[in-house]
Amino acid sequence: MTNSVIDDVYNNTLTAYAISAAWELGLLERLDVSDQPVDLADFAREHDLHAPSVEAIARGLAIAGIVVLGPGHAFATPGPLFADTWAKKGFFYWLTRGCGDLFRTMPQLVRNSSRTGDFVVRDYKAIGLAARDAGFSYVDPTFYKIIADRGLTYGADLGCGSGERLIKLAGRDPEFRGIGVDFAPGAVALATESVANAGLDQRISVVHGDATRMEYRPEFSQVDFVCCFMMGHDLWPREECLASLKLIGEAFPSATDLIICDTYRSDLPPTEPHPVFTLGFETAHAVMGQMIPSLGEWNEVLSEAGWQRADVVDFDLPPYTALMHLTRELPGA
Amino acid sequence: MTNSVIDDVYNNTLTAYAISAAWELGLLERLDVSDQPVDLADFAREHDLHAPSVEAIARGLAIAGIVVLGPGHAFATPGPLFADTWAKKGFFYWLTRGCGDLFRTMPQLVRNSSRTGDFVVRDYKAIGLAARDAGFSYVDPTFYKIIADRGLTYGADLGCGSGERLIKLAGRDPEFRGIGVDFAPGAVALATESVANAGLDQRISVVHGDATRMEYRPEFSQVDFVCCFMMGHDLWPREECLASLKLIGEAFPSATDLIICDTYRSDLPPTEPHPVFTLGFETAHAVMGQMIPSLGEWNEVLSEAGWQRADVVDFDLPPYTALMHLTRELPGA
Numbered sequence: 001m002t003n004s005v006i007d008d009v010y011n012n013t014l015t016a017y018a019i020s021a022a023w024e025l026g027l028l029e030r031l032d033v034s035d036q037p038v039d040l041a042d043f044a045r046e047h048d049l050h051a052p053s054v055e056a057i058a059r060g061l062a063i064a065g066i067v068v069l070g071p072g073h074a075f076a077t078p079g080p081l082f083a084d085t086w087a088k089k090g091f092f093y094w095l096t097r098g099c100g101d102l103f104r105t106m107p108q109l110v111r112n113s114s115r116t117g118d119f120v121v122r123d124y125k126a127i128g129l130a131a132r133d134a135g136f137s138y139v140d141p142t143f144y145k146i147i148a149d150r151g152l153t154y155g156a157d158l159g160c161g162s163g164e165r166l167i168k169l170a171g172r173d174p175e176f177r178g179i180g181v182d183f184a185p186g187a188v189a190l191a192t193e194s195v196a197n198a199g200l201d202q203r204i205s206v207v208h209g210d211a212t213r214m215e216y217r218p219e220f221s222q223v224d225f226v227c228c229f230m231m232g233h234d235l236w237p238r239e240e241c242l243a244s245l246k247l248i249g250e251a252f253p254s255a256t257d258l259i260i261c262d263t264y265r266s267d268l269p270p271t272e273p274h275p276v277f278t279l280g281f282e283t284a285h286a287v288m289g290q291m292i293p294s295l296g297e298w299n300e301v302l303s304e305a306g307w308q309r310a311d312v313v314d315f316d317l318p319p320y321t322a323l324m325h326l327t328r329e330l331p332g333a
Numbered sequence: 334m335t336n337s338v339i340d341d342v343y344n345n346t347l348t349a350y351a352i353s354a355a356w357e358l359g360l361l362e363r364l365d366v367s368d369q370p371v372d373l374a375d376f377a378r379e380h381d382l383h384a385p386s387v388e389a390i391a392r393g394l395a396i397a398g399i400v401v402l403g404p405g406h407a408f409a410t411p412g413p414l415f416a417d418t419w420a421k422k423g424f425f426y427w428l429t430r431g432c433g434d435l436f437r438t439m440p441q442l443v444r445n446s447s448r449t450g451d452f453v454v455r456d457y458k459a460i461g462l463a464a465r466d467a468g469f470s471y472v473d474p475t476f477y478k479i480i481a482d483r484g485l486t487y488g489a490d491l492g493c494g495s496g497e498r499l500i501k502l503a504g505r506d507p508e509f510r511g512i513g514v515d516f517a518p519g520a521v522a523l524a525t526e527s528v529a530n531a532g533l534d535q536r537i538s539v540v541h542g543d544a545t546r547m548e549y550r551p552e553f554s555q556v557d558f559v560c561c562f563m564m565g566h567d568l569w570p571r572e573e574c575l576a577s578l579k580l581i582g583e584a585f586p587s588a589t590d591l592i593i594c595d596t597y598r599s600d601l602p603p604t605e606p607h608p609v610f611t612l613g614f615e616t617a618h619a620v621m622g623q624m625i626p627s628l629g630e631w632n633e634v635l636s637e638a639g640w641q642r643a644d645v646v647d648f649d650l651p652p653y654t655a656l657m658h659l660t661r662e663l664p665g666a
Contacts (some may be wrong), residue, residue, distance in 0.1 A: 005397070006418055006609065007606075008345065009345040009348050010349065010425060010609045010610070011609075012346060014428075014436075014612045017616075049443050050444075050445055050622065053439070053443040053619050056620065059615075059616070060616060063607060081339055084339045085339055088340075091343060096437055097440070100433070103433075106354045107354040110383050110387060111380075111381065111382060271395075274344050276337075279343075280347055283351075283390075286386050287389065
């Protein structure tokens with residue numbers, strides 16, 4: 001049987017689905033920690049899974065070299081591509097599980113007649129899990145270092161999601177206080193619960209709010225930094241972003257530091273090799289009708305909004321993702 | 334920016350989604366027939382599509398070499414992989430559009446606790462469109478030749494779908510008569526309508542029926558052949574298939590010929606190059622809990638059911654797909 005490049009494109013799609021499934025089912029983790037070949041039938045039994053499906057998923061991994069299958073396809077061991085897959089599994093999960101419905105229905109969503117109301121369906125729980133896995137281990141240390149170096153102790157996290165970021169900061173500094181802001185009622189409820197479970201409700205509060213139209217509240221008065229992770233692009237296009245940044249500056253009158261971490265537009269020509277994520281991120285946002293600014297466009301609008309660039313740290317993973325650290329002099333300082 | 338094998342797996346998944354979208358939106362066809370570069374903005378305008386999404390889809394094709402993008406990504410022309418993509422587009426459509434929900438939710442469907450009731454969601458309209466495109470041009474001539482060579486004039490099509498197969502046979506032979514049988518009420522309605530639209534309702538009838546428990550009806554008495562396309566595997570496992578074949582033989586007492594065209598199990602080890610479709614077909618059926626017989630298993634059960642093998646034609650596309658032609662001597666003949 002012959003095999004062409006297009007056949008590989010097809011088979012790689014099955015592999016992508018298999019990576020997401022193997023991660024969600026715990027098979028990737030088992031492969032990562034096990035020092036022996038993983039018995040697939042045992043694994044299925046222990047997790048109450050359908051054994052032929054587990055074997056099919058393992059085959060989807062094996063065809064790309066992520067695992068090697070032993071005698072009779074009964075055993076799996078990590079293959080040459082396992083380590084890279086493990087590092088990037090969150091991006092696959094974002095693609096097929098978080099945005100799977102968006103991409104499946106893309107031909108419909110592209111028709112102007114369908115583009116009304118909430119026309120895009122995404123699985124935000126899966127996207128949250130993916131984002132937490134995909135590269136935050138690389139981003140977090142840079143973030144913590146800025147907070148420590150600048151002596152910041154009171155943060156507002158716009159788009160706080162599960163509240164995990166503020167909880168971690170509170171765990172690192174017993175003086176730290178924070179306010180989580182999110183537009184999604186589900187996130188506000190989840191963050192409130194997580195903060196309470198961590199015993200931090202005296203130090204961290206969670207409020208409902210829209211980052212595009214922030215308004216001052218008395219509890220914002222002492223906030224000394226504002227951060228915003230992986231949602232800054234939602235503030236765009238340019239004029240809307242500029243207006244939002246000005247409102248944020250006014251709503252948090254004592255904030256000297258602004259930290260925005262986001263994936264920016266790559267402007268990568270299709271003839272260049274693409275890293276993981278970029279094509280998926282940019283395609284999904286094109287379909288959603290959300291422009292993604294370039295790093296240059298970010299720099300320019302932040303400057304116009306009165307924030308001075310202190311540092312920009314560019315990450316390899318997630319690719320085309322930067323942590324932008326901005327500062328400002330306060331009038332009374 | 335570096336790029337690894339896993340990054341290509343990721344990007345190829347976007348390309349697969351882009352192929353399905355470009356086909357459904359008519360962009361692949363425009364590229365196929367146009368002797369000039371396709372202006373993407375014009376194409377979007379003519380079809381009332383969201384232009385940035387069309388550009389993103391074109392980029393998903395370009396990254397794999399299916400199209401080449403001209404200045405400013407405004408124009409697309411067929412690239413080195415276009416011809417192979419055009420030939421295989423139906424398999425991609427089957428994968429991401431027909432079975433997209435199955436693969437997206439695969440991690441759930443693998444859990445035994447979710448495997449009750451109609452646990453698999455597939456888009457049967459998309460699967461029908463895909464199947465019609467994917468390789469039937471290769472299969473049809475072989476089928477027509479058997480009908481003509483054997484002088485067959487009255488066919489029953491089990492799993493007749495849209496009724497297209499019987500309508501085509503009636504178009505080739507003015508004496509031809511047929512009975513379409515399908516289990517899906519939607520298919521019965523569609524086939525009935527298509528037959529009426531073709532002005533063939535005096536020669537072709539459509540009835541509701543289950544191929545796994547066929548029963549004689551007076552109108553079956555003159556049927557001289559039974560055919561069954563792309564659903565024979567639904568009759569398995571073995572004992573159920575044997576029982577179904579015996580009932581089919583009894584329900585059509587004058588049928589001398591049985592023609593089964595189906596994709597069979599490849600038994601291809603993951604270390605071998607895989608053609609398009611095979612991994613998708615076998616993974617989807619594993620998840621659905623439907624065994625796929627090998628060609629050897631088919632031969633054996635057909636023989637035990639009293640059918641003599643006249644010919645087996647194996648196709649390159651769809652891969653691992655055979656047209657099995659069986660005959661039998663009738664007692665009174």
